[in-house]
Amino acid sequence: MNPGNAGDSLIAAATYQLFDHYNIDVEILSSVAEAKALRNETVLLAGGGNLVPLYHGMSALIRALQPGNNRIIVLPHSVRGNEDLLQSLAPATTIYCRELPTHQHVLAHAPSIEAELSHDLALFLDTDKLYDDMESDAEIHDLFREMLLERAKLTPEAIDGKKMSCMRHGVEKTFIPRAPNFDISIVFQIGVKPREANRGAWMLLEFTRLASEITTNRLHVGVASALSGTTTQLHDNSYGKVSSIYTHSMQKDFPNVSFNGEMMADYVFA
Structure with missing residues (x-):
């Protein structure tokens, strides 16, 4: 893992x-x-x-x-x-x-x-299957609310229908906006063993599903938002993986996703 x-x-x-x-x-x-x-x-x-x-x-x-x-x-x-x-x-x-x-x-x-x-x-995740599988997890909605409140001081109701900034911190960051920003990959950090992975994936998807628009330079916040059908504004990370994957895998198949700003990779894409 x-x-x-x-x-x-x-x-x-x-x-x-x-x-x-x-x-x-x-x-x-x-x-x-x-x-x-x-x-x-x-x-x-x-x-x-x-x-x-x-x-x-x-x-x-x-x-x-x-x-x-x-x-x-x-x-x-x-x-x-x-x-x-x-x-x-x-x-x-x-x-x-x-x-x-x-x-x-x-x-x-x-x-x-x-x-x-x-x-x-x-990008191969079957989101319908994941949501069906998570119906048997009686704790997931409470856990989602608890982690949001504890780590981001947010409630699900505060996200619903709102434009959310989810720019990353850490070594791959590019810029952090002055407006409220929520690094939700860290907020929902829970693990990668099978049960933990499904919970973390569900919470990431649920956050992006609730929002009306996501702005992020976190690749998998962008992927979750793309899979959720939410309007997504992507920015690059420090070494260009976000723009590279957007160009290779997302640009044609996810019309709800657009790329903004400079591409950081040392490559030119036709």
Whole structure:
């Protein structure tokens, strides 16, 4: 798993749906130490944006898996930097690239591995199925209200029909508006194990469904808002993954989503 915020819950929820759909049995690892002990296994590494110089978890995990002759499959990811790691990968490695800059980068620095151009897994989420599944979670509505009130000083009624600013903080931030802003990926950070992932994904979707418009530079707040059909104004994050994924995966299929501002990636898209 790729531990993180509610955006990672959204990815994880979609991933578990795909595992169920294709009858894939998985054993969930929870530490690098467990990975170090694996030998001759097929290991799926969760999708996301962890394989960039800002973070070290995914690169450390890949290095831990390499000595065990494991088949490594990196689910749709953004990749920047990490040139030495890419060059060290065994030919049996597969990296699914969730945008064009990643695909070009991996092809340039790991030409012997399998590099597939794909899409962020959260875009495959069956939202109807998720909502149906969550009907049996008697606590979810109360939990949604409690987390909103405790972490954002908001109620669901305060969101309903309102334009909401949901710009990110942290190392990937670009700017924080002076107006009230709610980094809801942190507000609904709950975990990525199956039950936690479904809850975090549901809360992210429910927030965006209630709002009349979402402005964000959080990729998965934008994805949740896109899936909810809410009018969405996307801005880029610090290294360009948001604009890259918008151009590759969202621009044509989500008319409710538009991109604003500068594209931060060092690539020009026709």
